Amino acid sequence: MTWLHRWIVDLFDALAAWFYRRKYKVVAEQLGRPSHEAEGRRRGLIILEIDGLAYDYIRTALKRGYMPYLARLLLDRKLRLARWHCGLPSTTPASQAGIMYGNNWDIPGFRWYDKASGDSILCKLPGTVRAIQVQISAGRRGLLRGGSSYTNMFDGDARLALFTLSALGRDRVFENVRGLGFLILFALSPIRVLKAIGMSLWTWLVYVVKRFRSWLRPRGSHFTFLGPLLEIFNNIVFREVTTFSVMVDLYRGMPAIYAAYTGYDEIAHHFGADSPEAFRALRALDKQIRQIDRMRQVYKERSYDLYILSDHGMTPAVPFEWAYGQPLRDLIAQHTGHEVHSAEEEQGGEGLPETRVHFLLEEVRGLEARPHWQLPARLLYATRRRLEEHLLAERLEAEWDLSRRGEIAVRNSGSLSHIYFDVTPRQMDLSEIVLLYPTLVQTLVGHEGVGQVAGREGDKVIITSKDGTLWIGPEERQLEGEHPLSRLGDRDWAIDQIVRLVSFPHAGDLILFGAWDGERVVCFEEQVACHGGLGGPQDHPFVAFPPTRPLSPWQITNAEDMYDQLMAVYGGDGEGLLESLPELEDVAEL
Numbered sequence: 400m401t402w403l404h405r406w407i408v409d410l411f412d413a414l415a416a417w418f419y420r421r422k423y424k425v426v427a428e429q430l431g432r433p434s435h436e437a438e439g440r441r442r443g444l445i446i447l448e449i450d451g452l453a454y455d456y457i458r459t460a461l462k463r464g465y466m467p468y469l470a471r472l473l474l475d476r477k478l479r480l481a482r483w484h485c486g487l488p489s490t491t492p493a494s495q496a497g498i499m500y501g502n503n504w505d506i507p508g509f510r511w512y513d514k515a516s517g518d519s520i521l522c523k524l525p526g527t528v529r530a531i532q533v534q535i536s537a538g539r540r541g542l543l544r545g546g547s548s549y550t551n552m553f554d555g556d557a558r559l560a561l562f563t564l565s566a567l568g569r570d571r572v573f574e575n576v577r578g579l580g581f582l583i584l585f586a587l588s589p590i591r592v593l594k595a596i597g598m599s600l601w602t603w604l605v606y607v608v609k610r611f612r613s614w615l616r617p618r619g620s621h622f623t624f625l626g627p628l629l630e631i632f633n634n635i636v637f638r639e640v641t642t643f644s645v646m647v648d649l650y651r652g653m654p655a656i657y658a659a660y661t662g663y664d665e666i667a668h669h670f671g672a673d674s675p676e677a678f679r680a681l682r683a684l685d686k687q688i689r690q691i692d693r694m695r696q697v698y699k700e701r702s703y704d705l706y707i708l709s710d711h712g713m714t715p716a717v718p719f720e721w722a723y724g725q726p727l728r729d730l731i732a733q734h735t736g737h738e739v740h741s742a743e744e745e746q747g748g749e750g751l752p753e754t755r756v757h758f759l760l761e762e763v764r765g766l767e768a769r770p771h772w773q774l775p776a777r778l779l780y781a782t783r784r785r786l787e788e789h790l791l792a793e794r795l796e797a798e799w800d801l802s803r804r805g806e807i808a809v810r811n812s813g814s815l816s817h818i819y820f821d822v823t824p825r826q827m828d829l830s831e832i833v834l835l836y837p838t839l840v841q842t843l844v845g846h847e848g849v850g851q852v853a854g855r856e857g858d859k860v861i862i863t864s865k866d867g868t869l870w871i872g873p874e875e876r877q878l879e880g881e882h883p884l885s886r887l888g889d890r891d892w893a894i895d896q897i898v899r900l901v902s903f904p905h906a907g908d909l910i911l912f913g914a915w916d917g918e919r920v921v922c923f924e925e926q927v928a929c930h931g932g933l934g935g936p937q938d939h940p941f942v943a944f945p946p947t948r949p950l951s952p953w954q955i956t957n958a959e960d961m962y963d964q965l966m967a968v969y970g971g972d973g974e975g976l977l978e979s980l981p982e983l984e985d986v987a988e989l
Contacts, residue, residue, distance in 0.1 A: 443703040444546070444655040444969045445645070445695065446498075449684060450491060451664030453712025453936030454482035456672050457681075465678045466685040469707065469943065472692070478707070478943040481950070484889070485711045486957030487896035488815050489930045489937045491664075492522040492531065492552055494710035497958025499542045499555035499657070501966070502535040507906045508812035508931060512819045514826075519810070520905070525567035528552050532565040542965060546655030547648045549641045555657060561644065562637060638662060642687045646694050652701040655969065660684050664713070672713040672928040672936070704969075708942040710958070714935030716814065716922035719848050719913070727816060727911070727923050728809045730846070734839045735807060799823050804835060810907070811923035813931030814915075817907025827908040829854040829861055843911060848921040850914035850934065851883050853897050860898045871898055886915055886934075892956055893933055 449457075457480070461470045472478045485494045488508045496503040511520045522528055532553050541556025548557035553565045560566035641658050648656050663680045670676040688707065695703050720726045725733075799822045806821035820827055822835065832854070833840050843849050844863055851864045860871040867880025871894065884890045900906055913921035915934025922929040930937035942961075944950050950964050 441654070442969070443653070443701050444542075444706070444965070445649075445691070445703050446655075446657045446706045446708065447645075447688060447691065448551075448657070448659040449663055449681070449707065449709050450659055450661040451667055451672075451711060451713045451930065452681070452709040452941065453672065453714075454480075454709075454939045454941040455936045456713070457709075457941045459673055460678050460681045463678065465682045466688075468685050468689040468692070473943065476946060478705070479946050480941060480943050481952035482939045482941055483952040483955040483961065484892060484938060484957065485940050486959070487900045487933070488812055489711040489932065490522075490812055490815075491710050492528070494940075494958040495552050495659075496531070496535045498710070498961050498965075499551075499553050500532075500535050500539050501959045501962035502539055503957070503959060504535070505903045505905055506531065506535070507817060507900060507903045508810060508815055510810040510812055511817055511905050511907070512808040512810050513905060514808075514819055514821060515824045517821075519808070522552065523564075525564045528564040529566075540966070540970065542962060542970070543655045543657050546653045546657070547644070549644055549656075549658040550637055550661060551657060551659050555655075557655070557657070559648075559653075562641070638683070638687060642690055645691050649691070649694050649698060649703065650700070659710075660687065667713050667928045668926040670927065672715060704945050704948050706942065706944050706965075708944075708961075709940035711930050712936040712939050713928045713930050714814070714915075714937040715919045716913070716926055716929040717919050718925045718927075719921050719923050720925065722921065723846075723848055727811065730842070731807060731809060731818065731839065734842045735805070735836045799835075801835075811931075813924060813926065813929035814913035814920045814922050814934065814937070815932035816911040816913075816923045818909040818911065820908050826855065826904075826906070828856045829909075830856060832908060840909070843909070848914055849911050850886070850921070851897075851912045853901055853910040853912070854908065855901055860901045862894070862897055869894070884933075886917065889938070895956070896933075 452460075457466070460466050461473070464470075469478075473480055486497065486503070487493075488506070490506075490509045492509060493503040493506040496506055509522050512518075513520060520527055522531070535553075536556070541554070543555030543557040546555075546557050546559075548554040548560040548563045548566070550562040551560075551565075552563070554560035554563045557563075557566075638660060641660065645656055645658050663677055663684065666680050667674070667677040692705055695705060723730075801822060803821045808819040808821065810817045810819070820832065820835070829840065840852065844852050845865050849864075851862055853860065853862050855861065856870075858873055862869045862871070862883050864883035866885065867878060867883050869883055870877040870879075882890065884893050887893050897910075901910060911923070912932045913923060913929075913934070915921075918935075920929065920932070920934045920937070942950065942952055948968055950961075955961055955964070
């Protein structure tokens with residue numbers, strides 16, 4: 400019986416290999432890429448990214464049966480599951496830059512502002528992402544060199560990059576398949592085509608029903624065709640095309656393949672990280688994983704290691720505007736607009752004369768005397784010292800353009816917000832901000848929706864909250880009151896990440912983190928689950944990896960560390976470097 404069972408399995412594997420060879424041969428020939436024989440036959444690397452899926456929520460999805468195939472891989476110990484720290488900011492640009500190049504320096508969020516040029520940076524534009532890749536890849540080898548990148552932000556030096564923002568326009572789909580384009584892809588996969596069409600029609604129908612229900616509500620709603628079309632293309636069409644492309648690359652023997660599936664992230668933002676809608680997206684992704692892994696195991700022209708991971712997590716959130724009746728930008732305008740307006744009226748926006756300095760000096764002295772003032776005493780002291788400088792008015796006039804006091808840029812990335820003041824092109828110290836906007840910092844520090852405010856004062860980093868303030872210098876730390884990060888579990892890690900974030904050249908003059916109450920985080924965008932800042936599952940993505948190729952997930956404090964560990968195995972000749980990795984110890988499993 401054992402012999403018969405082995406014979407049946409071998410026969411099935413042979414038939415499956417023949418099927419895959421016949422199915423993907425035409426497409427592989429049309430691609431016309433050179434052979435990889437010259438690279439040798441080192442083990443290949445497949446990384447499947449589930450955008451935004453936190454370690455906590457993949458465990459929930461596995462226990463509830465939404466990902467049966469991945470659960471089987473874990474139970475059979477073909478993969479091991481662990482959590483890791485993605486670092487700050489907990490966003491896709493920073494995380495993918497770290498994973499693919501080992502460098503995410505000066506990527507302060509998903510959106511930020513360049514004070515020197517006045518440019519707004521948004522990591523959705525191909526030209527912007529391409530410029531960022533040039534910056535982070537200088538002198539570094541990409542993880543995907545010679546391989547393929549699908550639906551990513553950065554290409555990791557991949558030879559073929561489709562639906563990848565940094566490479567958009569470099570490799571066109573119709574050119575890569577020599578004119579046959581999607582006709583070949585769909586013609587060879589009629590079942591996949593019919594499934595995609597059926598799911599698209601169902602998605603459209605669900606959208607229409609939801610819109611019809613919203614019309615019955617008093618507030619009404621506006622029906623647009625763009626919303627469901629984007630969901631169909633992103634969550635269905637791109638998903639099917641990506642899976643097919645990965646399977647073609649397995650046939651071709653590409654050395655490294657990285658494919659990102661973004662459907663869960665977008666659904667979770669609007670419905671919740673553990674919502675039925677989001678978990679249904681995971682069920683569909685589990686089927687994609689099964690298709691790819693079955694071909695990996697059966698078609699063995701090249702041996703591949705499979706990694707499944709997320710770039711960051713997601714934390715349940717309440718939008719700032721919903722909770723407090725106004726967006727963050729309006730709150731900031733409320734506490735800066737009056738001051739800016741009155742200053743322009745009184746002084747014409749041409750500087751800060753000596754009488755104004757004396758007035759502010761007396762105000763600050765009065766604030767220092769108030770026992771319940773929210774700002775830390777050392778910060779008020781630093782502000783007073785600046786006011787007491789003999790040539791303050793002349794220095795301010797030379798360094799600051801006070802006519803631009805009202806030009807304030809707010810750039811939100813989930814529960815993280817950067818605030819920039821355009822009175823000077825350089826980054827401002829906290830005492831300078833208090834000087835120009837006396838009530839703003841106090842209001843933000845004491846606001847219930849703001850967990851922490853971070854900034855700089857000379858060579859020191861300041862992290863402050865309504866509970867206390869931490870001063871972090873090159874050689875020492877000083878704490879006033881309670882620890883501002885007392886509600887976070889990984890306090891030391893959070894301190895290191897905030898200090899690093901504040902040191903970025905394009906970080907805001909003020910950096911705000913939404914308040915975390917242990918269950919939900921305050922989000923500065925209209926999302927019911929978000930990421931970008933600190934607190935909850937957003938900081939803890941997952942990785943499922945082969946036990947024979949052990950990582951050290953507990954040692955990863957930033958996505959850059961993931962790159963170092965993967966490159967140690969797959970960046971060179973590969974196999975000889977495995978012994979240099981530590982043995983797998985207490986990794987959390989399902």
